[in-house]
Amino acid sequence: MKFAIVTGGKINDKYVSGILKNEKFDQIIAVDSGLDFFKRTNIKPNVIIGDFDSVDKDSKKYFDSKENIKWITLNPVKDDTDTEHAIHYAIDSGASYISLFGATGGRIDHLLANISLLGIGLEKNIPIIMQDSKNKVFMLKDAKNFKIKNTKANNEDKKHFISLIPYTAEVKNVTLSGFKYPLHNYNMGGFNALGISNEIIGDFGIISFDKGILIVVEAID
Structure with a gap:
């Protein structure tokens, strides 16, 4: 329900x-x-x-x-x-x-x-x-090929940003495909802003990582 x-x-x-x-x-x-x-x-x-x-x-x-x-x-x-x-x-x-x-x-x-x-x-x-x-926020844990749709087509005059913020001390082997700033098997840690304001360049952005929890923010600006 x-x-x-x-x-x-x-x-x-x-x-x-x-x-x-x-x-x-x-x-x-x-x-x-x-x-x-x-x-x-x-x-x-x-x-x-x-x-x-x-x-x-x-x-x-x-x-x-x-x-x-x-x-x-x-x-x-x-x-x-x-x-x-x-x-x-x-x-x-x-x-x-x-x-x-x-x-x-x-x-x-x-x-x-x-x-x-x-x-x-x-x-x-x-x-x-x-x-x-302006925002959608959710958490992902140990994600495998999680797809986020590029909603820019529905908001032509606005930018659609995806930000990833580690909730655990480390998020292991993060791979981002379909993004303006891709990653491949990168270990994300806290105390930095590496994952802020990425953008999807195709129809979908795909997020995968082996272990940990990410806060995902979809923002329209």
Whole structure:
């Protein structure tokens, strides 16, 4: 099943509402102040999760009156974030694919934590894609011939960048083909910006590596 999670970071209402309306999601989850987005756009989530310490009171009151919404109220004193709880809820509910919105912008500590949460998908073998109007972020582990489509044709006036950032201390034998800056059996380590702003030169870019975890960012600029 395909799940969408909207949490409380920076949200481009037009972009996110367009995806929620046009793509077929089995469940849509609002997380804490992400509920404000749903009130602004008049979209009804299936599930609302949070400790509600940052949501607008009018948004909460508005959806209190709606039927067929599952509410999960969390203790504000806890070891996980509302977003992490929502991801685990989605997986426990049968999600096979998760789109995560509202996870960028705002506080950098929340952004870094949300990127780390993508690893939950690796552990469960469930794709989790964090996205906003300019970026898609996901993790790859021990990838073999992973293809990324060149979307430049759909955005002729914009550039499509692919950035690769090691999440583990080393990512072994990285091979990139179909990219402007190829690599062959290269061991990528941290503390450098080698993998930033690559470009796909054909229809697809192909990523392979033997061991490790990469953060992959598809960015439009």
